[in-house]
Amino acid sequence: MAPQLSPVSATRSSFPPTWEALHLTLVSGKGGVGKTTLACGLARHWAQQFPQQQLLLLSTDPAHSLGDVLQMPVTAQAQAVPDRPNLQVQALDAKQLLGAFRDRYGAVLELLVERGSFVEGEDLTPVWDLNWPGVDELMGLLEIQRLLNQRVVDRIVVDMAPSGHTLNLFKLMDFLDTILSALELFQEKHRVISRSFTGRYTPDEADTFLHELKQDLAQGRAWLQDPQRTACLVVAIAEPMSLLETQRFVAALATLRIPLGGLLLNRILPLPPLAPSPTAWDTLPWEQRDRLSEQQQLLEQFTTIAPDKPVLTLPLLATEPIGALGLDTLMAQVERLSQVVRVPPPAVQWPDPIPPGLTDFIATGRKLILVGGKGGVGKTTVAAAIGLAMAQRHRDRRIRLISIDPAHSLGDAFGQTLGHEPRPIQLDALAGDAGPLHLSGQEVDAEQVLQQFREDYLWELAEMMSGEQAADSPLQLAYGPEAWKQIVSEALPGIDEMLSLVTVIDLLERGEQDLIILDTAPTGHLLRFLEMPTALSDWLAWIFKLWIKYQDVLGRTDLIGRLRGLRQQVVLTQKKLKDPQHTEFIGVVQAQAAIVTEAQRLTQSLAALGLHQHYLVHNRYTPGQVLTGDSLGDSPGETQRKPLAQDNPFAHLEIVRLPPLPRSVTPLERVQGAAHLLFAEFADSPTQT
Incomplete structure (x- = not known):
């Protein structure tokens, strides 16, 4: 069967002009498709193309591999790439950023929480030293927004975590807005109390903090959702699971109003120069033809995901594209996808097993x-x-x-x-x-897990944290539990995964699986x-x-009993x-x-x-x-x-x-x-x- 062209062969093209104008480029996609490689390659390309600009290559992935790809040490401190002095590279350290956040805002945040609950400032100090779920995404989002708002550099390229956790990071914009609203209620309660005792209210440092935070969050959201300045480039490979995840990811980006810049299809096999004859494809090695057939079929489907956005391809190279030479070689071979070739699949061949294999886990007692x-x-x-x-x-x-x-x-x-x-x-x-x-x-489903957790514990815990037990208090109804309910209505990423693990252990202990x-x-x-x-x-x-310290005021022994039961499950886990x-x-x-x-x-x-x-x-x-x-x-x-x-x-x-x-x-x-x-x-x- 001779090679056939469909309406959709790759023609050589430079990067789309809209990409060249971006201030913030977010590179994400399914894990293992080459996001870090392409983020590094794009940053190097733009650093060479715009020598007058200052660029920053940043990773928000807690298991980043920037150093492995660039072949240079990468730390939480920004440092210049040796042959691209206008390009700095940095891997975010969530704990370090949290420490800086605490130093800057810790005192005023503790003051606001104290105004909205029964706790005293000293009770809150240990919270900063606890392990926060979702701290990687939260600190990453805040740092990206800070860099954009302060115009630290001219252009930022972000090597994002895989698609699911990238979406969690973007969703934190709503989480932060909710937290801000709750903190505003805490402060409004303080204002009402002040006016009731003195007849007037003088703004303090908490008001200044809330005003600045509101401005910063609004500006950060505007940056992230501005298609003239920001775009998410989605990296994929021509394999079925990557196609399906890319479809879902692009749809989720649209829901969150994160601009899509286009698709980068990585590790594409080059089409061999074959004579147009019915047996042309039979001359190819079996594995090459097998992969070509699948890739070319899927390439056409990728073009339908976002028809108005560019789809670029990058080839599978003979050696891994790492280091300056490898990355620049890869970037020089970017092509615009305009056609695909239908390659008939070969007869299926299964390989033979290679000993040793895995063991019988049930026979060995694993659960x-x-x-x-x-x-x-x-x-x-x-x-x-x-x-x-x-x-x-x-x-x-x-x-x-x-x-x-x-x-x-x-x-x-x-x-x-x-x-x-x-x-x-x-x-x-x-x-x-x-x-x-x-x-x-x-x-x-993270939301279903969290909703059950809220119903089992968090709604009642929110009421307890407010410290206001009198149901007929107008102040309580206006500013007490409502603010805490707003807080627990949101959740940092990671809590759902942990709760799922507790559920898994419970299923095994009860013999259901x-x-x-x-x-x-x-x-x-x-x-x-x-x-x-x-x-x-x-x-x-x-x-x-906290409960032991304030139990005479709080009561709620039933809730504490259930929380102790939860802790026992956690310890068992x-x-x-x-x-x-x-x-x-x-x-x-x-x-x-x-x-x-x-x-x-x-x-x-x-x-x-x-x-x-x-x-x-x-x-x-x-x-x-x-x-x-x-x-x-x-x-x-x-x-x-x-x-x-x-x-x-x-x-x-x-x-x-x-x-x-x-x-x-x-x-x-x-x-x-x-x-x-x-x-x-x-x-x-x-x-x-």
Whole structure:
């Protein structure tokens, strides 16, 4: 079959003129698609194009890899890129920013909360030292707004976290507006009291703070939502799960009124120069044709996501685009997508399993499996494959897959729709004579989790924090619980993930599920998630201390009793997470320098947290690859590099190799194939069903 052109071949084009005029460029997308690489490449490109401008490349991702890509140290202090002196690079440190925020505003915030509650200033001091959920996103948003409002530089390029957590950051604009409204009520209560005693009111430092904060937040929102100055560039790769997540992400950006600049489609295979004959595609290697066929089919679908926005492509290079030369080489090959070529798929070929595989986790007594790693390495596929393999092996057991990543793709992995409530995954075609498979799945809806938490605890806690128990008090009705209810009506990102973990442990303890597999968020937010039980325990301990001090005034022993029950669940969760007989973490890695470096850091962090890890899944493994100290060379033509030292963080792990899966198959067939390759002893291959 000769190559055919559709109405939609890539023609050479510079970056769109609208991009060149941007003051703020936000680079985001599904994890693992190359967001950091393209953010670094764009910043270097514009620094060269506009030498008279001062540029800042910034990362809000807690597990950033700017230094790995730029091949230079990157810290919380902005520093110039050696060959681009007008470009500075910085990775935000949320704790450092929180400390600076406390130094600047801590006293006045404590004063406002004291005016709106029963607590005294000294009671609030410990709050600053607690682990805040969502502090990464909150401090990131405030710092971006500060840089824009103060015009610190001419142009900012932000390497954002993966799409789900990027949306959480943007949603914090509404959160901050709500907090401001609540603080205004606290201050208005103070004003009313002052007038009732003195007949007049003199504005104080709290009024000045509220006025300035209101202005800053309004200006920051205006910047972020101004299409003349700001745009979010969405990075993707031509794979089905990336397409689906990009569709959802672009729709969410529109809802939040964040301007979309366009799409950047990364790692596109070049079309080979073939003679126009019916057998032309048969001359290509099988894997190249398989990937070309899928990519070209999906490219056309990408053009329909935002028809009025530019779609640019970047090629898959022979070596990883890191360092100055690699990044500049990549940026020189950006092209505008205008046509796609229909490539007929080859006959499906499944690879053979490569021992060793994963173990039978149910037989070894595991109850909870956490699958994690850098975004885009294949966590969801591996989690789905584990669930399917265990369901095939143990048809009398109840197994559940749960996604806690804000940007869910668990349903996409099976080609089925999942929601907040668990539902059976349709596996009738795989049942056979052995009977049905008891595998269910759910994608946790943060808002539903939080709403239940509010109803169980927070609404009553808000009334308690107001310190005003007299229901007939006009002052109480106007300014007391109302302000606190506004506060708890919003929530910092991360609370929902932690509450989901508590629920998971409860399901296992009550015997409702025999095994739960968690598809987790990318590395930085995974670590925050694992730290959340400790954080919630500390917050509850602070509330108990306040209640003990003021219990004669507060009462509410029933609420405190229920909160103590919650803390007991949290303590049990902490214990179960660190029990190697109960919980196992499985890391997933691919053959790229930034990925293996992040996997090393994750392994070290897990050990520090006391979590058990025995396996590391090397996804998309090809024969001859060796774990190396600075890369895992799987790019075409890439040579192997120095093996990791014997004392490397992976030395104690069993490496399980998962070869590349064929692309021209259904989602369920792909999961079934992965299950067979990871558990060859008892998971059927797609060719056996």
